[in-house]
Amino acid sequence: MLSVKDLHVNAGGKKILNGLSLDVKAGEVHAIMGPNGSGKSTLSQVIAGRDGYEVVSGSVTYLNQDLLALAPEERARAGVFLAFQYPVEIPGVNNTYLLKAALNAVRKQRGQPELDAFEFLSLIKTKMKLMQMDESFLNRGVNEGFSGGEKKRNEILQMAVLEPKLALLDETDSGLDIDALRVVAAGVNSLRDPSRAIVMVTHYQRLLDYIEPDFVHVLSGGRIIKSGDKQLAKELEKRGYDWVKQEAAA
Amino acid sequence: MSASPAITAWQSAFATQPAVASKQRAFQDFLSRGLPTARDDAWKYTDLRRLAARSFKLPGTASDHLPSATHLITEASWHRLVFVDGHFSTMLSTKLPTGITLQQGEIESSHASFDLLNAALSQASTVIGVTASEQLKHPLYIAHIWSGEATEWMRHPRIAIRVAPQADVTLVEHFISPQGGQCFSNAVTTVEVADSAKVTHITLQEDGASNFHIAALRANVARGARYAHHHYVLGGTLSRTDIHATLNGEGAHVELSGLVMAQQTQHLDVRTCVEHQVPNATSDEEYRGIAGDRGRVVFNGKVIVAKDAQKTDARQSSRNLLLSPTAEIDTRPELEIYANDVKCAHGATVGQLDETALFYLRSRGIDLPTARGLLTQAFAASILNRASLQPIRERVLAAIAKRLNAREGSL
Numbered sequence: 339m340l341s342v343k344d345l346h347v348n349a350g351g352k353k354i355l356n357g358l359s360l361d362v363k364a365g366e367v368h369a370i371m372g373p374n375g376s377g378k379s380t381l382s383q384v385i386a387g388r389d390g391y392e393v394v395s396g397s398v399t400y401l402n403q404d405l406l407a408l409a410p411e412e413r414a415r416a417g418v419f420l421a422f423q424y425p426v427e428i429p430g431v432n433n434t435y436l437l438k439a440a441l442n443a444v445r446k447q448r449g450q451p452e453l454d455a456f457e458f459l460s461l462i463k464t465k466m467k468l469m470q471m472d473e474s475f476l477n478r479g480v481n482e483g484f485s486g487g488e489k490k491r492n493e494i495l496q497m498a499v500l501e502p503k504l505a506l507l508d509e510t511d512s513g514l515d516i517d518a519l520r521v522v523a524a525g526v527n528s529l530r531d532p533s534r535a536i537v538m539v540t541h542y543q544r545l546l547d548y549i550e551p552d553f554v555h556v557l558s559g560g561r562i563i564k565s566g567d568k569q570l571a572k573e574l575e576k577r578g579y580d581w582v583k584q585e586a587a588a
Numbered sequence: 589m590s591a592s593p594a595i596t597a598w599q600s601a602f603a604t605q606p607a608v609a610s611k612q613r614a615f616q617d618f619l620s621r622g623l624p625t626a627r628d629d630a631w632k633y634t635d636l637r638r639l640a641a642r643s644f645k646l647p648g649t650a651s652d653h654l655p656s657a658t659h660l661i662t663e664a665s666w667h668r669l670v671f672v673d674g675h676f677s678t679m680l681s682t683k684l685p686t687g688i689t690l691q692q693g694e695i696e697s698s699h700a701s702f703d704l705l706n707a708a709l710s711q712a713s714t715v716i717g718v719t720a721s722e723q724l725k726h727p728l729y730i731a732h733i734w735s736g737e738a739t740e741w742m743r744h745p746r747i748a749i750r751v752a753p754q755a756d757v758t759l760v761e762h763f764i765s766p767q768g769g770q771c772f773s774n775a776v777t778t779v780e781v782a783d784s785a786k787v788t789h790i791t792l793q794e795d796g797a798s799n800f801h802i803a804a805l806r807a808n809v810a811r812g813a814r815y816a817h818h819h820y821v822l823g824g825t826l827s828r829t830d831i832h833a834t835l836n837g838e839g840a841h842v843e844l845s846g847l848v849m850a851q852q853t854q855h856l857d858v859r860t861c862v863e864h865q866v867p868n869a870t871s872d873e874e875y876r877g878i879a880g881d882r883g884r885v886v887f888n889g890k891v892i893v894a895k896d897a898q899k900t901d902a903r904q905s906s907r908n909l910l911l912s913p914t915a916e917i918d919t920r921p922e923l924e925i926y927a928n929d930v931k932c933a934h935g936a937t938v939g940q941l942d943e944t945a946l947f948y949l950r951s952r953g954i955d956l957p958t959a960r961g962l963l964t965q966a967f968a969a970s971i972l973n974r975a976s977l978q979p980i981r982e983r984v985l986a987a988i989a990k991r992l993n994a995r996e997g998s999l
Contacts, residue, residue, distance in 0.1 A: 430966025
């Protein structure tokens with residue numbers, strides 16, 4: 339589904355990604371781990387299409403298309419979803435409005451008719467129940483005045499509504515207490531599907547206790563230096579990152 | 589220096605008016621002052637030469653023209669006063685309820701050029717009385733429209749609104765003119781808010797994009813009274829509004845809010861002055877400006893706190909949004925504080941749409957023009973919440989959405 343090949347990316351004149359390669363197939367859950375500054379967030383931002391990153395060389399192919407040639411909104415409509423590390427507050431833009439506009443943009447792309455108000459509302463209410471969110475959220479501005487945990491739940495709610503093919507979760511566990519983490523993880527797990535790929539970017543192994551990955555990759559110095567299964571995450575939790583770096587350097 | 593075409597035309601128009609001593613004095617005073625120039629600090633950012641180059645005519649009496657009521661806000665419950673070509677129209681107005689009176693009367697002029705010109709040429713100097721005999725549940729709507737296809741016409745609406753003690757009223761002033769008319773609107777509105785009265789006043793300026801709009805608003809607010817003015821400036825090729833609110837009684841409160849949106853080559857200028865004359869009064873001002881294309885927004889907000897006006901609490905905020913690199917916004921707060929025990933807070937910002945918010949919306953499948961429109965409307969919507977009159981809010985939001993769409997089309 340997603341194939342990143344030898345990707346070199348600069349930002350602000352600095353090399354951030356330095357020959358990163360990654361293959362993700364439908365139905366798989368990947369975890370990308372690494373110390374701060376290793377390029378984890380850059381990878382998800384570049385895949386989602388954020389401005390300000392210069393792709394020097396390499397390629398990102400998604401469902402046989404050159405993903406880097408698409409505008410962020412085209413990527414979203416094609417089924418790429420990024421759950422933000424810091425979801426943005428947008429006072430004055432209604433949460434429901436955004437959800438509906440986003441869903442209809444995706445449906446249009448898939449050749450499906452727009453949902454009417456009734457169908458939309460019943461869909462949203464079902465998904466909100468899953469995320470244990472109060473319906474009053476619907477009438478508020480996008481993330482306006484939400485706590486950190488509420489913002490992360492709202493991200494997964496959007497993901498549940500949009501049903502992407504490729505979901506990127508950027509540090510979704512950061513700032514969550516254990517109860518909120520359980521709710522968010524349950525939301526993500528409910529979206530595990532043979533037709534969907536999930537890539538989690540995380541600093542801590544904690545999230546992986548709740549969302550079990552099929553593959554774990556260690557990102558350091560802008561490229562993946564080791565890959566393994568969930569046992570690798572447990573080892574990283576015990577031993578830190580240094581031994582992997584040393585092993586890679588050897 | 590020879591007189592500009594505008595001055596010559598105003599002289600001809602004045603010559604056709606019945607001789608009234610106060611009008612003659614006003615006109616002489618106007619002529620000796622002339623139009624303000626860029627040398628006048630209050631007109632530093634607004635060049636009147638385009639206005640001075642035009643020859644505006646006074647239209648004939650209202651009965652000569654069929655009124656064009658197409659753009660009026662027609663809320664069934666509102667009390668409506670409609671002026672066509674500067675003349676009061678009985679046909680388009682509704683019967684006034686108990687508590688509102690309407691009569692012709694002289695309204696004192698300031699020494700500002702346009703006020704004097706208005707006093708000299710106004711076709712109807714109208715005094716509206718509002719008494720507390722009945723709480724007026726529905727707004728009083730005052731609309732200024734043109735008949736038919738007006739071209740280079742002028743109007744000088746002159747209206748005094750006198751609100752009696754304890755009265756509670758909502759006023760909506762609406763200026764409308766055709767897109768291509770190159771007309772000139774020069775309005776003067778005064779509002780007297782007596783003890784413990786409450787006035788909510790909305791001014792919606794929707795003159796067509798080739799029209800000139802000059803307006804002055806003076807409000808005097810007495811003891812324990814509340815005056816809230818909400819100002820939406822959307823129209824005109826050149827628009828300038830001077831607002832002066834004076835707090836004359838303890839416990840008085842003035843709220844000024846405004847939204848100014850300039851696009852294409854519009855030049856929209858608002859100058860406010862909040863004058864605290866007495867102790868223990870409060871004021872709260874918030875203006876937002878949006879400038880796109882080659883549009884220009886000018887905001888000057890002055891706060892005066894007199895020597896005796898201790899314990900004044902005055903706030904002012906000006907937030908502005910630039911939508912294009914060729915647009916311009918000039919915002920200037922001015923404080924003149926002569927008392928020593930006061931709270932005055934002010935802030936002014938000019939910025940662009942938040943890149944992170946734009947990316948967030950796009951990452952949810954929303955295209956760039958729509959995302960920009962959403963964020964611009966959100967910026968405007970938050971100030972519109974200050975006035976709780978739904979038909980106005982919807983109209984302004986729709987007007988903004990329409991302009992943003994037109995803008996995308998021209999890119």
